[in-house]
Amino acid sequence: MPKTFTQIPLTRPSTPLLDTLDSPAELRRLPVSQLERVVDELREYLLYSVGQSGGHFGAGLGVVELTVALHYLYNTPDDRLVWDVGHQCYPHKILTGRREALTSIRQQHGLSGFPKRSESEYDTFGVGHSSTSISAALGMALGAEMAGSDRRAVAIIGDGAMTAGQAFEAMSHAAHTRSNLLVILNDNNMSISHNVGGLSNYFARIWASKSYIALREGGKRVLSTMPAAWDFIRRTEESMKNMVSPDMLFEAIGFNYIGPIDGHNMDELVRTLGNMRDLEGPQLLHVYTTKGKGFAPAERDPVGYHAINKIEPKPKVQVAVPAKPKSPKYQDVFGQWLCDMAAEDQRLVAITPAMCEGSGMVAFSEQYPDRFHDVAICEQHAVTLAGGLACEAQKPVVAIYSTFLQRGYDQLIHDVALQDLDVTFALDRAGLVGEDGATHGGVFDLAYLRTVPNMIIAAPSDENECRQLLTSAYQHNGPSAVRYPRGTGPGVQIQPSLDALPVGQARTLQQGKQVAILAFGALTGTALEAGKALNATVIDMRWVKPLDRDAILNAAGSHSLIVTVEDHQLMGGAGSAVNELLNEEGIVMDVMNLALPDHFIHHGKRETLLAEAGLDATSIEQRIRERLSRQPLAKAQES
Ligand SMILES: Cc1ncc(C[n+]2csc(CCOP(=O)(O)OP(=O)(O)O)c2C)c(N)n1
Numbered sequence: 066m067p068k069t070f071t072q073i074p075l076t077r078p079s080t081p082l083l084d085t086l087d088s089p090a091e092l093r094r095l096p097v098s099q100l101e102r103v104v105d106e107l108r109e110y111l112l113y114s115v116g117q118s119g120g121h122f123g124a125g126l127g128v129v130e131l132t133v134a135l136h137y138l139y140n141t142p143d144d145r146l147v148w149d150v151g152h153q154c155y156p157h158k159i160l161t162g163r164r165e166a167l168t169s170i171r172q173q174h175g176l177s178g179f180p181k182r183s184e185s186e187y188d189t190f191g192v193g194h195s196s197t198s199i200s201a202a203l204g205m206a207l208g209a210e211m212a213g214s215d216r217r218a219v220a221i222i223g224d225g226a227m228t229a230g231q232a233f234e235a236m237s238h239a240a241h242t243r244s245n246l247l248v249i250l251n252d253n254n255m256s257i258s259h260n261v262g263g264l265s266n267y268f269a270r271i272w273a274s275k276s277y278i279a280l281r282e283g284g285k286r287v288l289s290t291m292p293a294a295w296d297f298i299r300r301t302e303e304s305m306k307n308m309v310s311p312d313m314l315f316e317a318i319g320f321n322y323i324g325p326i327d328g329h330n331m332d333e334l335v336r337t338l339g340n341m342r343d344l345e346g347p348q349l350l351h352v353y354t355t356k357g358k359g360f361a362p363a364e365r366d367p368v369g370y371h372a373i374n375k376i377e378p379k380p381k382v383q384v385a386v387p388a389k390p391k392s393p394k395y396q397d398v399f400g401q402w403l404c405d406m407a408a409e410d411q412r413l414v415a416i417t418p419a420m421c422e423g424s425g426m427v428a429f430s431e432q433y434p435d436r437f438h439d440v441a442i443c444e445q446h447a448v449t450l451a452g453g454l455a456c457e458a459q460k461p462v463v464a465i466y467s468t469f470l471q472r473g474y475d476q477l478i479h480d481v482a483l484q485d486l487d488v489t490f491a492l493d494r495a496g497l498v499g500e501d502g503a504t505h506g507g508v509f510d511l512a513y514l515r516t517v518p519n520m521i522i523a524a525p526s527d528e529n530e531c532r533q534l535l536t537s538a539y540q541h542n543g544p545s546a547v548r549y550p551r552g553t554g555p556g557v558q559i560q561p562s563l564d565a566l567p568v569g570q571a572r573t574l575q576q577g578k579q580v581a582i583l584a585f586g587a588l589t590g591t592a593l594e595a596g597k598a599l600n601a602t603v604i605d606m607r608w609v610k611p612l613d614r615d616a617i618l619n620a621a622g623s624h625s626l627i628v629t630v631e632d633h634q635l636m637g638g639a640g641s642a643v644n645e646l647l648n649e650e651g652i653v654m655d656v657m658n659l660a661l662p663d664h665f666i667h668h669g670k671r672e673t674l675l676a677e678a679g680l681d682a683t684s685i686e687q688r689i690r691e692r693l694s695r696q697p698l699a700k701a702q703e704s
């Protein structure tokens with residue numbers, strides 16, 4: 066049995082056996098009898114390392130045994146392992162030459178928090194968004210067949226990720242190609258929240274039937290000496306016929322189903338995986354694990370320990386500092402607005418695709434359980450579901466990370482905007498998100514939403530504006546979106562009212578001359594700081610669609626330089642919208658768009674990444690001064 070820890074070690078634990086394993090090849094030279102020791106040392110090191118760095122926690126703890134068994138039995142990296150979502154990959158990184166580097170995970174220039182092809186040959190596929198592993202692994206299996214290779218492909222997918230449609234699209238195709246593909250369903254009955262939906266219930270019933278099978282096997286041995294009792298059990302068995310037989314669903318699709326087995330029992334894992342390794346055709350191994358396994362607090366609270374912050378060492382001298390009221394995160398501003406608006410309007414229905422906690426919806430889910438829908442990791446369904454609700458005169462609010470809405474883009478166009486249905490999209494994690502890196506950047510939503518007719522899009526500059534613009538978007542009779550960043554804002558006072566702001570109306574924060582800075586969303590405060598140093602006009606645009614035409618045309622008519630500032634890709638962003646408007650009006654003038662460059666920005670602290678993109682106050686000021694110096698009038702004055 067694996068060790069269970071109750072504390073996160075604050076100093077590096079001694080892991081003598083693990084320290085000899087700088088690649089899976091060294092692991093594979095060990096006798097099976099040593100694997101449990103590897104597991105214990107790896108788990109303890111994992112606790113220490115994530116304590117040092119922060120990051121995803123419960124999922125990795127839950128797959129320590131599975132990771133050791135896979136690298137032991139499969140000839141990695143030649144055999145391909147594809148981790149779904151990839152937040153559970155820390156044990157995999159420890160075993161594939163990155164043990165000591167793990168403390169750098171999610172830090173700038175450190176390891177990525179997810180498997181990344183450019184980081185290691187063992188990271189066979191870039192992940193971060195869920196439910197892609199089976200498709201990718203099938204592609205690798207087909208690629209091996211085409212190359213005449215006998216290398217194997219394995220997808221390791223969680224029960225949460227298995228709820229997304231793409232997983233079933235891939236399994237259906239695998240059944241058609243009959244490829245040598247192993248899908249390992251890592252079933253811990255958890256998503257980030259507790260897993261939901263019919264599939265989750267199905268998995269739970271398999272577990273129950275596993276208990277039923279164990280009971281039956283055990284009962285047979287004990288009761289066969291007592292005929293009457295055995296007869297009773299047999300009759301009971303009839304009544305349990307409706308218990309699901311584990312293989313039903315996956316066998317029906319065309320997979321050979323094996324399991325469920327205990328994903329923390331090394332002997333069972335090694336034996337079963339060893340037997341399955343060379344089976345022909347699509348195989349599915351159902352493994353039961355515990356999210357947070359081996360760390361008692363995480364086992365008890367897998368939701369809370371999905372991810373942890375870096376453990377800060379206690380200061381040597383405890384200095385009493387007045388507790389500063391913590392600013393609410395934008396997700397909490399949204400969550401409070403949602404509850405307040407729901408109290409006013411019975412038509413409000415809230416939908417989340419498996420991000421209840423991250424979207425700030427726990428309170429709403431408790432206060433309005435009948436008007437709350439966690440649809441599991443099903444973004445496409447979430448969007449069209451909202452469309453259906455809007456057809457029935459309800460007022461659906463889809464709370465969804467900007468990056469995950471990319472999954473439901475066709476549904477947004479086809480099932481909501483084209484029909485001009487009244488759906489409000491609350492886009493959290495808009496802009497650079499920081500440590501999750503490029504897979505999670507919410508940096509495309511203005512480009513992908515602006516071009517959709519009937520959409521209106523707001524970008525609040527602070528928490529109070531966010532609350533008011535949520536009301537504006539909600540009250541708008543048609544598709545609307547409000548985008549706001551991860552984490553906290555400037556910490557302004559939030560008015561309790563549910564007042565709305567006029568759609569398409571900006572507000573001037575500072576009246577200056579020569580330069581007009583048009584700021585969109587979370588960088589408005591930064592733009593104002595730069596604007597103060599430049600004595601520039603600074604306008605909080607509030608809306609990306611529709612733009613405040615009068616504000617822009619007035620600025621164009623009275624300044625020699627217009628500067629747009631946004632936390633979004635340059636191409637297709639708010640600055641592009643301003644350029645289009647000026648072009649449409651036939652206005653030719655000096656316009657500077659400050660936004661994110663045309664390359665992926667990888668993980669690091671959000672503030673640092675923004676500064677490196679030239680979007681901190683100092684850089685904005687300098688870039689504007691440099692641009693002014695190139696203006697003809699400035700040149701004439703110079704000469
Ligand atoms: C498309 C998409 N939607 C949402 C998420 C956010 N997310 C990350 S992990 C996770 C839960 C995954 O559950 P499961 O696959 O069972 O893995 P476990 O954490 O239980 O190991 C979710 C919803 C995501 N990464 N990708």
Ligand SMILES: CC(=O)[C@@H](O)[C@H](O)COP(=O)(O)O
Nearest residue numbers: 150152193423494498501551
């Ligand atoms: C792996 C994954 O996709 C989620 O766990 C995501 O990392 C959550 O992001 P936040 O921490 O911004 O809620």
Ligand SMILES: [Mg+2]
Nearest residue numbers: 223224225255
């Ligand atoms: Mg799970």
